[in-house]
Amino acid sequence: MRNRFHSLCPYFAMFPEAFAEKWIAHLTRPNDLVLDPFCGRGTAPFQAILMGRDALACDINPVAYCVTRAKIVTPPLGAVRRRITQLQRQFRAAAWESVRRSLPEFFHAAFHPRTLRQVLFLRSALRWKTSATDCMIAALVLGSLHGESRKSPFYLSNQMPRTVSTKPAYSVRFWRQHGFVAPERDVFELLRNRVSFRYESAPAPRQGIVLNADMRDLPRLVPDRRGKVKCAITSPPYLDVTNFEEDQWLRLWFLGSAPHPTYRVISRDDRHERPDRYWNMIADMWRVLGQMMARRAHVVLRLGGRGLDSERLGRCLLAASAFSGRRVSLIDSECSPIRGRQTDSFRPGATGCLSEVDFWFQID
Ligand SMILES: C[S@@+](CC[C@H](N)C(=O)[O-])C[C@H]1O[C@@H](n2cnc3c(N)ncnc32)[C@H](O)[C@@H]1O
Structure with missing residues (x-):
């Protein structure tokens, strides 16, 4: 395999x-x-x-x-699972509502409100630069952040390519033209699924x-x-x-950059x-x-x-x-x-x- x-x-x-x-x-x-x-x-x-x-x-x-880093400094499976549970317990949806509302139009068309609040929380909580476990979880979010969500339940965004993040104005126009709406996904559930899937292979x-x-x-x-x-x-x-x-x-935004292309x-x-x-x-x-x-x-x-x-x-x-x-x-x-x-x-x-x-x- x-x-x-x-x-x-x-x-x-x-x-x-x-x-x-x-x-x-x-x-x-x-x-x-x-x-x-x-x-x-x-x-x-x-x-x-x-x-x-x-x-x-x-x-x-x-x-x-x-x-x-997630691939070549891979944390143990148990540590990743425990950290996802800990993050889920810490998450308070209401705390992220005003941040969500303040985001540019793209984000409201790209993500379901419930999904976006969870993404915002993880964006702020994950210490991916210093912790191997958080780096793996951040990499798993990056891998699912956008993609062909109409075909696969493992993408968080409205329909997008998975390789490149399309530009905001183009994306919004495209979704409107086609009547596509953002899917409601539970990020923690998706993460658990993706962790099990990836760790079917032995880390290096x-x-x-x-x-x-x-x-x-x-x-x-x-x-x-x-x-x-x-x-x-x-x-x-x-x-x-x-x-x-x-x-x-968009992936750079998740890691802390601006909410638009640079x-x-x-x-x-x-x-x-x-x-x-x-x-x-x-x-x-x-x-x-x-x-x-x-x-x-x-x-x-x-x-x-x-x-x-x-x-x-x-x-x-x-x-x-x-x-x-x-x-x-x-x-x-x-x-x-x-x-x-x-x-x-x-x-x-x-x-x-x-x-x-x-x-x-x-x-x-
Ligand atoms: C063609 S891609 C490499 C793709 C890679 N072989 C793979 O399989 O994913 C070129 C890479 O160079 C990086 N890059 C651009 N300028 C750089 C620089 N000055 N120093 C290091 N990396 C740089 C880009 O961020 C990009 O990831």
């Missing part, structure tokens, strides 16, 4: 676990350190620890951090490290891991394709429309890899971009690798079409990135 923690929460532009599994098996041995500096939903670090490797991960987006046998940080700060934040990484498997933001901060705005508050790298800026970011990535990677180590990059073919991507990547200060050789590359769901969920009008390319480098 596929490990159920892998799909804890969908994330835009995520790569499948088979991709991480293939490269970890091919390029590393047990106890090697695997790095993903743009970890998203944490597939590479989670797969690494499942396969008996050590994992170091980083992402600037708190949603990515929360979901990855060891813990990994994940940081909520800009990847440029990795060498400073984990100096003891410098020069120790045997393999980096990662997928940086693509050139001019999407913006992770905007696309995750742009460039969290990350300046999420969407570079201009190639020069984009390649500066990729050069920064190589600078970091140059400091973090062990001798004769491997780097696997999945990359795409508007208006970039695989040959040009390869040339630009190799040119940027000079910033690592190390000798880098391209061993292989493979181009694959972006399939079904991911293409659908690229933002409207975002044509031109129909394929992505996997690059395998050796760094001496």
